[in-house]
Structure formats: C-alpha cells, structure tokens
C-alpha cells in the first residue's frame with residue numbers, strides 16, 4: 244500500500260535527513276516509526292503526502308508513483324495527524340473536525356454530520372464538545388480531535404506524527420487503547436511516528452527502528468525486542484525488554500497447565516475420593532457445559548452435597564490470546580499462584596508463574612530463530 248524505494252532527502256545545507264530508505268507497508272497494516280529526535284521520522288511521513296519532496300528514489304501509494312500524482316488529490320487519500328495536533332484555535336471542535344470534508348467541497352450539513360460521527364468514534368460526545376474551542380479541551384481531548392479530523396474524509400491511508408505525544412502516561416495509554424479498538428474496526432494503512440519504544444511496541448504490527456536517517460531494523464515487535472538486529476537497536480529497546488515482551492507475547496493454549504477439575508453437578512463425596520487419590524488439595528469447578536464456575540478446596544468438599552454447592556466463585560480470569568502481561572497483572576492483584584484462561588466461557592487451563600516463564604522463553608527463542616509470533620509451537624521450548 245505504501246512503498247519506499249531507495250528514498251533519500253538531502254537539504255541544500257548538506258543535512259541528510261533520510262538516507263536510502265526502502266520499506267513497504269501492507270494494506271491495513273499499522274507500522275510505527277520509532278527513533279530519537281532528528282532521525283528523520285517526520286521527514287519520512289511528509290514525503291508520503293508530498294509536503295516534502297525526496298531528492299532521490301520513489302514512493303508508491305497503492306501502486307502509483309506519487310511523483311506523478313497531483314499533490315492535492317493525493318492528500319485527499321491520506322489523513323494526517325500532525326505533530327503538536329495543530330487545531331485551528333478560532334474554530335470550534337466540530338468545524339475543526341470537518342476541515343477536510345469542507346475543503347473537499349462537501350455540503351456543510353453533510354460535513355458536519357460526518358464530523359459529529361467521527362467525534363463520537365474517538366469518544367467525544369459531539370453535543371458537548373462540538374461547540375467548544377480547542378483551548379476549552381484537555382490535552383488528551385485535543386489529541387482525539389486531531390485523530391477525528393484526520394479520519395474525517397475516510398482516507399485509506401493515515402499518517403500520524405506523535406499523535407499521543409502531548410499527554411501524561413495514563414491518558415496516553417487510554418488513547419492508545421481507544422485507537423487500537425478503532426483501528427481494528429476501520430483497518431486503515433497507518434504510519435505512526437513515536438520516539439517512545441513502548442508505544443511503538445504496543446501499537447505496531449511492525450516497527451521501523453530509525454538510526455540517523457536510516458532504518459536499523461524493520462520487524463514485528465516481538466522480533467525487535469527478542470532479536471535486536473544491531474547493538475544500536477539493542478541499546479534503544481533497552482535492558483527491560485523482557486518486561487516489554489510480556490506485553491507482546493500472547494497466551495496460547497499450549498502454555499497452560501491442566502489442574503484437577505470437578506464438575507459442578509458431581510456428588511461432592513465422589514469428587515473428594517477421586518481428588519484425594521490424585522493428591523489434589525483444590526480443584527477447578529466447571530459447569531456441565533465446560534464453562535468456568537469457580538474453585539473448591541478438597542477438604543471443604545467433604546461437607547457433602549454436590550460440588551456446585553461448595554464452590555467459590557471466580558471473579559478474575561483472562562481470555563486466551565491476551566498478553567502475558569495481563570495474566571501477570573491478575574496474579575499480582577489477587578496474590579494468586581495461578582490464573583484461569585478461558586476461550587469465551589470455556590475453561591482451557593491455568594497459567595502459573597512457571598508456565599508464564601516458559602511462554603516467555605518460547606517467544607524469545609522463536610524470535611531469535613526468525614519465526615513470527617503464532618507460528619511457534621510449544622515443542623520449541625523443550626531444547627531451551
């Protein structure tokens with residue numbers, strides 16, 4: 244969808260902002276550009292919508308060499324969230340959001356209806372916030388308006404330059420979550436600039452790690468964290484990359500341990516006998532359809548009745564496919580040695596600290612061998 248072929252940008256004063264850049268972004272993919280200040284991220288973005296012209300190389304958007312396209316028509320297909328948001332201070336939030344449709348000559352009513360829809364999509368009630376001016380918004384709300392404005396003409400391509408840069412870490416994480424949910428629904432092809440590796444890892448399907456004017460590594464978050472291509476990348480992703488990896492490694496069914504299980508409708512006395520024979524002190528309790536009911540202590544079951552009469556309801560669990568970090572968080576929060584993993588309502592097994600560590604190793608080893616996430620089997624940890 245977006246393709247750079249040996250693109251360079253040299254300024255007349257001799258500064259090389261971007262040096263011989265080649266990469267490709269697939270349709271519907273979110274690629275994050277991450278690197279230190281001045282490494283060429285904004286330059287890269289602005290060459291895509293021809294606000295900056297390259298001095299060498301070619302850039303394609305949807306198979307068309309953009310040098311052959313009318314820049315104004317090109318920009319209609321590309322939403323742009325600029326660094327520092329850049330809302331017009333003298334226009335209301337609604338009119339700010341409707342800027343591009345208005346420029347495209349939409350009727351006023353249609354442009355404003357679209358703007359209201361977009362404000363809603365980014366979590367701002369158009370009735371409340373539409374009539375306000377940018378100075379009457381918080382930093383996070385302004386950034387949401389920036390995103391809404393970029394999406395207003397429904398462009399297939401979105402360029403976002405530090406879209407969540409100007410807010411505190413908590414609001415930032417919230418905006419990132421909202422954006423990921425929105426992206427799952429609208430599936431734009433996105434280039435997103437950040438200087439924060441955490442954000443790059445969290446949002447990107449793939450990450451381009453920039454050195455000075457060049458891409459040092461272009462790969463999945465797991466691979467960049469697990470197998471940094473150069474010492475520079477290793478330094479940039481930092482020593483705590485094992486922790487970051489918790490957020491990008493997903494829980495797979497093979498990671499789980501199978502604890503003792505009893506059915507809620509099983510007579511308690513029979514369950515006790517069976518569980519004691521297995522040496523179990525507690526059991527997971529399932530409904531007849533395999534849904535998680537809770538847990539019970541084996542000694543408690545001796546009180547009789549059915550297992551279901553004696554169950555402790557379980558209020559925390561994680562879905563399969565969730566990041567390991569989420570499971571780790573639940574264990575810490577409840578000071579528990581395990582957490583149940585569900586597929587919908589169905590109980591799949593439990594994750595323990597030991598299994599969590601194994602899963603982490605699996606993902607490190609897989610990435611070191613160049614296997615992408617999801618393809619790696621559980622067997623691969625046995626030789627670790």
Ligand SMILES: Nc1ncnc2c1ncn2[C@@H]1O[C@H](COP(=O)(O)OP(=O)(O)OP(=O)(O)O)[C@@H](O)[C@H]1O
Nearest residue numbers: 254256258260279280281282283284285286287438
């Ligand atoms: N008009 C210009 N003339 C000369 N050099 C320029 C010009 N515009 C940008 N540069 C230089 O090009 C390099 C890349 O700039 P760019 O704006 O792409 O960096 P960036 O990665 O977006 O940085 P930041 O994270 O600070 O936004 C910088 O060294 C910058 O000083």
Ligand SMILES: [Mg+2]
Nearest residue numbers: 284285286326
């Ligand atoms: Mg920049």
